[in-house]
Amino acid sequence: MISNADIELPQIMARGLRDRGIVDFKPPQLEALQNGLLNGYSIVVSAPTASGKTLIGEMALVNAVLKGFKGIYTSPLKALAYEKFNEFKSWEKYGIRITISTGDYEVTDEELARLENYDIIVSTYERLDSIMRRNPVWLKKVGTLVIDELHMIGDENRGHIVEMIAIRAKMMGVQIVGLSATIGNSEELARWLGAKLVRSEWRPVKLYEFVTYYLGSSKGWVIHIPSDFMEMDIPNTVGDITEYWILRAAKEGFNVLEFKYSRKAVEELAAKYSHVLCENLSSNDREQLNLLVTKLRESVNDFEYEGLSSLIKCGAAYHHAGLTPEARKFVEEAFRERLIKYVAATPTLAMGVNLPARVVIINTKFFNGRTVTRIPILEYKQLAGRAGRPQYDPYGIVIVAKDSRTQNEALYYVKGNPEPVHSVLWNGEALRRHLLAVIASGEANTLHKLISFFSNSFASLKIGRSVIESKIERTLTLLEELTMISSEGVGKKLTFIPSKLGIVTSRLYVDPITSYIIVDGLTHAKRISEIYYLTLVGMTPDFSEVSINKSVYEYYSNFIDSYDSYEEIPPENLEFKMNDPKVDRLRGFIVGSILRDWISEVPEREILQRYGIEAGDLRVVKENGEWLTYAASIIARTVNMHNHSEYLKLLNERLKHGIREDALDLVKLRYVGRVRARMLLNHGIRTIRDIVDREGDVIKILGENWGKKIVEEARSLTYKT
DNA sequence: ATTTCACCCCTCTAGACAGCATGTC
DNA sequence: CTAGAGGGGTGAAAT
Numbered sequence: 001m002i003s004n005a006d007i008e009l010p011q012i013m014a015r016g017l018r019d020r021g022i023v024d025f026k027p028p029q030l031e032a033l034q035n036g037l038l039n040g041y042s043i044v045v046s047a048p049t050a051s052g053k054t055l056i057g058e059m060a061l062v063n064a065v066l067k068g069f070k071g072i073y074t075s076p077l078k079a080l081a082y083e084k085f086n087e088f089k090s091w092e093k094y095g096i097r098i099t100i101s102t103g104d105y106e107v108t109d110e111e112l113a114r115l116e117n118y119d120i121i122v123s124t125y126e127r128l129d130s131i132m133r134r135n136p137v138w139l140k141k142v143g144t145l146v147i148d149e150l151h152m153i154g155d156e157n158r159g160h161i162v163e164m165i166a167i168r169a170k171m172m173g174v175q176i177v178g179l180s181a182t183i184g185n186s187e188e189l190a191r192w193l194g195a196k197l198v199r200s201e202w203r204p205v206k207l208y209e210f211v212t213y214y215l216g217s218s219k220g221w222v223i224h225i226p227s228d229f230m231e232m233d234i235p236n237t238v239g240d241i242t243e244y245w246i247l248r249a250a251k252e253g254f255n256v257l258e259f260k261y262s263r264k265a266v267e268e269l270a271a272k273y274s275h276v277l278c279e280n281l282s283s284n285d286r287e288q289l290n291l292l293v294t295k296l297r298e299s300v301n302d303f304e305y306e307g308l309s310s311l312i313k314c315g316a317a318y319h320h321a322g323l324t325p326e327a328r329k330f331v332e333e334a335f336r337e338r339l340i341k342y343v344a345a346t347p348t349l350a351m352g353v354n355l356p357a358r359v360v361i362i363n364t365k366f367f368n369g370r371t372v373t374r375i376p377i378l379e380y381k382q383l384a385g386r387a388g389r390p391q392y393d394p395y396g397i398v399i400v401a402k403d404s405r406t407q408n409e410a411l412y413y414v415k416g417n418p419e420p421v422h423s424v425l426w427n428g429e430a431l432r433r434h435l436l437a438v439i440a441s442g443e444a445n446t447l448h449k450l451i452s453f454f455s456n457s458f459a460s461l462k463i464g465r466s467v468i469e470s471k472i473e474r475t476l477t478l479l480e481e482l483t484m485i486s487s488e489g490v491g492k493k494l495t496f497i498p499s500k501l502g503i504v505t506s507r508l509y510v511d512p513i514t515s516y517i518i519v520d521g522l523t524h525a526k527r528i529s530e531i532y533y534l535t536l537v538g539m540t541p542d543f544s545e546v547s548i549n550k551s552v553y554e555y556y557s558n559f560i561d562s563y564d565s566y567e568e569i570p571p572e573n574l575e576f577k578m579n580d581p582k583v584d585r586l587r588g589f590i591v592g593s594i595l596r597d598w599i600s601e602v603p604e605r606e607i608l609q610r611y612g613i614e615a616g617d618l619r620v621v622k623e624n625g626e627w628l629t630y631a632a633s634i635i636a637r638t639v640n641m642h643n644h645s646e647y648l649k650l651l652n653e654r655l656k657h658g659i660r661e662d663a664l665d666l667v668k669l670r671y672v673g674r675v676r677a678r679m680l681l682n683h684g685i686r687t688i689r690d691i692v693d694r695e696g697d698v699i700k701i702l703g704e705n706w707g708k709k710i711v712e713e714a715r716s717l718t719y720k721t
Numbered sequence: 722a723t724t725t726c727a728c729c730c731c732t733c734t735a736g737a738c739a740g741c742a743t744g745t746c
Numbered sequence: 747c748t749a750g751a752g753g754g755g756t757g758a759a760a761t
Contacts (some may be wrong), residue, residue: 020728076737076738077737077738078737078738102738102739103738103739103740104738106741107739107740107741108740108741108742111740111741124738124739125738126738126739127738127739129739130739130740157736157737157738158737158738161738249746261734261735262733262734262735262750262751263733263734263735264733264752265750265751265752268751269754320735320736321736321737323733343732346735346736347735347736348735350738351735351736351737352736365748365749365750366734366735366749367733367749368734369734371747371748371749372734372748372749372750373747373748403749405749409739409748507740508739508740509738509739509740510739510740542739544736544737544738547733547734547735549732549733550732550733586755620736620737623737623739624739626740627738627739627740628740630740630741631739631740634740634741634742637743637744638744652741678735
C-alpha cells in the first residue's frame with residue numbers, strides 16, 4: 001500500500017505502483033487524488049518539471065481503463081510520446097493494452113480500427129486532432145484525456161491544436177487531466193475546462209537560484225549566494241562563472257548545462273570550455289571519453305563527427321536542432337551517463353526528453369528578429385526546472401540570467417510570476433484550418449452550429465460573441481473562395497458543404513491555402529519540371545521556414561529572375577498571399593533547389609555547404625518535402641490532374657531516399673541507400689534481380705562484408721515475389 | 722619593409738508537428 | 747529602451 005495515501009486505490013493500480021517501487025505520493029499527486037482524480041473529475045495540475053505530473057495522468061488513465069473506458073495521452077513531441085509509451089508499458093502485465101499513434105504511423109482506416117483494440121493510446125497533439133476529425137466509433141469509449149504540457153495552448157505555432165483537442169474533449173464530456181507548467185492564469189484555464197486546479201511549487205530536489213550578473217571583462221561576475229545555501233566556499237565574484245562550475249564539475253563528478261538561444265553561440269561555448277575541461281580531466285575520464293569518441297564515429301555522419309569529436313574528447317558538447325536526431329541522442333545519452341560534463345544547448349534540450357543536471361546556467365537574452373528581448377519567466381522556469389538530478393544531486397543550482405548586467409535584470413526571473421497564456425486560435429491562420437476540419441468531418445455544418453462549436457473555445461472567455469461571429473463568417477467566405485466549401489440555403493438554413501478538395505485537405509492535415517496554391521500552381525503551369533513541383537510545395541505556408549544565410553539568399557534572389565528563361569518555376573501567389581509573395585516564391589525556390597539537389601544525388605556535405613545549412617536542417621527540409629509532395633500528389637488526383645499526381649508520387653519516393661529515378665528499385669533493399677545504389681548503378685547493376693545474378697560483382701563493388709549482406713537481402717526479397 | 726594591434730563596421734541570432742486509399746453511374 | 751561575439755577591413759604604430 002502506498003504509505004501516505006488516504007485514498008483507496010483500485011487494487012490493480014496499487015499493485016502496479018508498488019511493483020514500480022512507488023512507496024509514497026508526492027504532494028501534487030496526493031492533492032490530485034484528493035480532488036477526485038479517480039472519481040472522474042477533470043483536473044488541471046500546475047506544477048514544476050519533475051514534480052510527478054506524469055504519474056497523475058497515468059493514474060487517471062489506468063483508472064479509466066479499470067472502469068471500462070479508454071484513455072488517451074497526448075504530448076507535444078514525438079520523443080516525449082515514445083518516452084511515455086515505454087513508461088506506460090509497465091501496465092501491460094495487468095492486461096492493460098497500450099499503444100502509440102504518431103505521424104510515424106499511418107492514419108488509414110486500418111490504423112483507426114487497430115486503435116480500437118487498445119485501452120490507452122499515446123499520441124501527439126496533431127495526431128489526436130487528426131484522429132478526432134475522423135471521429136472513429138471508439139472515440140465514444142474514451143473516458144479520460146490527459147493533455148501533457150497544457151500550457152502549450154499559448155504556443156504561437158501549435159497552441160490552437162491543443163485548444164481544438166480540448167474543445168472536443170469538453171464537448172464529449174470526458175475527464176480532462178491537464179498537466180501544465182506553472183503559468184500566470186492556471187485558474188482561468190481550469191475554469192474553462194471545468195476542472196479543479198491543483199497548484200504546487202513542490203520539487204523533488206531543492207532548487208537554489210543564484211542571482212548572478214556580469215560587470216564586464218575586468219570585473220567578471222557577481223554571485224549572490226542564497227542565504228540558506230549550506231556550502232560556504234563559493235566566492236562572491238568570479239572571473240568566468242561557467243568556468244568556475246565546470247572546474248568543480250570535473251573534480252566532483254557532476255554535470256553542467258548551459259542554455260543559450262543561438263546555435264552558433266552554443267557551439268562557441270562548447271569549444272571554449274572544452275579547453276578548460278581538457279586540462280582538468282582525470283585519467284579515468286580521459287580513457288572513457290576516448291572510448292566514447294570511437295562510439296561517436298559509428299553513430300553519426302562524418303561532418304557531425306568532425307564538429308563534435310574534439311569537444312567530446314574533452315567531455316564537452318553542444319546540442320541544437322542543426323544536429324541530426326542521432327547526434328542529439330548521442331550527446332543526451334553521454335550527458336546522462338555523466339561522461340560528458342558540460343553541454344551548451346539551445347532550448348531543444350529543455351523541451352524534449354528529461355535531462356537534468358546539477359548546475360543549470362541560463363542566458364536570457366536573444367534576438368527576436370528586430371530587437372533584443374528576454375525570454376519569458378515561464379520559459380525561464382522551464383529551463384531552471386532542469387536543475388538537480390533526483391537521486392544523484394543533493395540540490396540543483398540555477399545560475400539565473402548569466403547575461404544580465406544588473407542585479408535587477410536577474411532578479412526579475414526570481415521574483416516575477418510566470419506569464420499567463422492566451423488562446424491563439426483566433427489569430428492568423430489557425431481558424432481556417434479548423435473551421436474546414438469541423439465542416440469536413442461533419443461536426444458542424446451551419447453557421448449557428450459552427451458558432452456554438454467555437455464558443456466552447458478558450459478564447460471565447462475573453463473575446464465577444466460578435467467578434468467570434470464575424471471572424472467565423474469572414475473565414476467561411478475565404479474557404480468558399482478557396483473552393484474548400486460551398487453553401488446552400490439562406491439565413492438560418494444556411495448550410496456549408498465541404499467540397500471533395502476540402503475533405504481531402506482536412507484529412508491531409510494541410511492548410512487550405514497550401515491546397516489552393518498547389519491546385520493553382522498545377523493548373524497554370526506551362527512547362528513543368530522537377531524544380532517547378534518542388535518550388536511549388538516549398539512556397540506553401542505548410543513548408544516550415546528554413547533559415548538561410550544572407551549571401552545564399554541574395555544569390556538565389558538574383559538568380560530567380562533569370563531562371564524562368566530556361567526552366568519555368570511557379571509565379572508569385574498574389575491572390576492569397578501569406579507574407580510577401582515575392583519572399584514566399586523565393587523561399588520556395590531555395591528549398592526547391594535543396595530538394596532537387598538531394599534527389600539529384602548531390603553529396604550531402606556539398607548540399608550543406610552550398611546552402612549554408614546543417615545536417616539537421618536538411619533533414620527537416622527533406623521531411624517537409626516528403627510530406628508535402630505526398631499531399632500535393634493526392635490533391636492533384638482529387639482534382640483529376642492524374643499526370644501531375646503520378647509525377648509527384650514519384651518525387652515523393654525519390655525524396656525519401658535522395659535518389660534519381662533509376663535507383664528506385666535498388667533502395668528497396670535494406671542497407672542500400674543513395675550512395676550504395678549509385679555505386680551499383682555505375683557498374684550496370686540496375687535491379688534487385690541483377691544483384692542476385694551478379695553476386696561476384698556486387699561483392700567486388702561494395703566489399704565482402706556489405707556485399708554479402710545485401711545479396712542475401714536481395715535473395716530473400718526475390719524469393720518472396 | 723613587415724608585422725601587430727586597436728578600432729570600426731557588418732553580420733548573425735530556437736524549435737518541430739503533420740500523410741500514407743479509391744474512384745463509379 | 748534592451749546584446750554580444752566573430753570576422754574582415756583599415757590605418758597607424760611597433761618591430
